[in-house]
Amino acid sequence: MATAAQTDRPASYYRDSITVRLDQACPPLAGHRRVDVCVIGGGITGCSAALHLAERGYSVALLEAHEIGFGASGRSGGQILPGLGTDIATVEQALGRERARVVWEMSREAVRLTAERIERHAIPCDLAWGYLHAAVKPRHVRELREMQERLARDYGYAALEWLEGEALRERVVTDAYPGALLEHEGGHLHPLNYTLGLARAAQHAGVTIHEHSPALEIRRGQPATVVTVGGEIAADFVVVGANAYLGRLLPELEGRVMRAANYIVASEPLGEARAAQVLPHNDALSDANFVLDYYRLSADKRLIYGGEVSYDGREPRGLQQRMDAKIARLFPLLEGVRIDYRWGGDVAITLNRAPDFGRLGHNVYYAQGYSGHGMALAGLAGQLVAEAIGGQSERFDVFAAMPHRRFPGGERLRTPLLVLATAFYKLRDRL
DSSP: OOOHHHHSOOOOTTGGGOOOOOSSOOOOOOEEEEEEEEEEOOSHHHHHHHHHHHHTTOOEEEEOSSSTTOSGGGTSOOEEOSSOSSOHHHHHHHHOHHHHHHHHHHHHHHHHHHHHHHHHTTOOSOOEEEEEEEESSHHHHHHHHHHHHHHHHHHOOOOEEEEOHHHHHTTSOOSSOSEEEEEEEEEEOOHHHHHHHHHHHHHHTTOEEESSOOOOEEEOSSSEEEEOSSEEEEEEEEEEOOGGGOTTSSGGGTTSOEEEEEEEEEESOOHHHHHHTTOTTOOEEEESSSSOOEEEEOTTSOEEEEEEEESSSSOOTTHHHHHHHHHHHHOGGGTTOOEEEEEEEEEEEOTTSSOEEEEETTTEEEEEOOTTOHHHHHHHHHHHHHHHHTTOOHHHHHHHTSOOOOOTTHHHHHHHHHHHHHHHHHHHHHO
16 A cells, blocks of 8 residues: 555656556545455456456455556566466475466466456557566576476476577677577566556446555454545455555565565667667567566567666665666667656565465455566456455465465564675676
């Protein structure tokens, strides 16, 4: 949920390029309401859950503390791909090979679901296919090739193609990478238009949306009651998709996710010729560093470039100069290109970087902690929650079985310890 300080943030390129508008007004909640399901959070998780639940015949009200897509769902790099924010080995170690296969296939389903929703609801969000996992150093080459081999051997996944030399330069015109995996099932989109499109589809299905209505308290019971400044909603079920903005709404989850700020810039429009000298096939790309950088082209041929991280809410020192320098090193022809937008946003990470799904009691469901990998997976989370509320919880329970520990250090030391650990991995990235 947004505080006053969090609402005062630089405008993103996405906010200024909205083409999707909600069909109905979303006034703050006023008074008392009774519904089957109250959804908290107007990002992809919440909008997807609301849509799937309404399609199943439930009456649904959605509460958003600020505006639809205010958080990471509407401010991210817009990259969609299979998998989780952690490697499949972590999932396999926690759940075993068979359930890890189920998780992997559901992550692929999440990408297909994204495309299906875009087509079904005619969401104009510039969906494009092609994704590069780029090695920065020889160690990354070995790790990426091992990942490709493991996924093919143990999971039957054949959508990864190894590229190097001229074959790689045909996809990204730089000498910075010794090799890359081309993921044919990955791609990118305009995240805010996509999120708004899900919200609009939910409205068409009968969902009532209340913006500027932060949930202050969930009174457990049957029904549960969600309290806001302006009113209350009584509901048989509550779905919490607040993610990085959860705050203390669910005390049982305290310390299971940490907020991390990530930063993105958008250049001036490059034009067709210069864009073709960056990403000729309009792929998205992320490098293999622990604190990774990622980029893609927008529909109007801007370079959307993201990276860097902050855990204390303060912008890293020299951020602007570092990001400008990175772009110039990768693509010398872009040195001095005008940057029209700079913005940041918060994501929620878990200790093992796997998503944290679960239920509290019998009627409060939550999904959080996508660790920067939520554009597709959050949409699937909404579907799985709807299935579980409808009495088919087997698929949701596979994710809910993933063990999660709190970040060490308690409330006072969690952030300093995480900053210290990240500094170690940043140093390792340079070696």
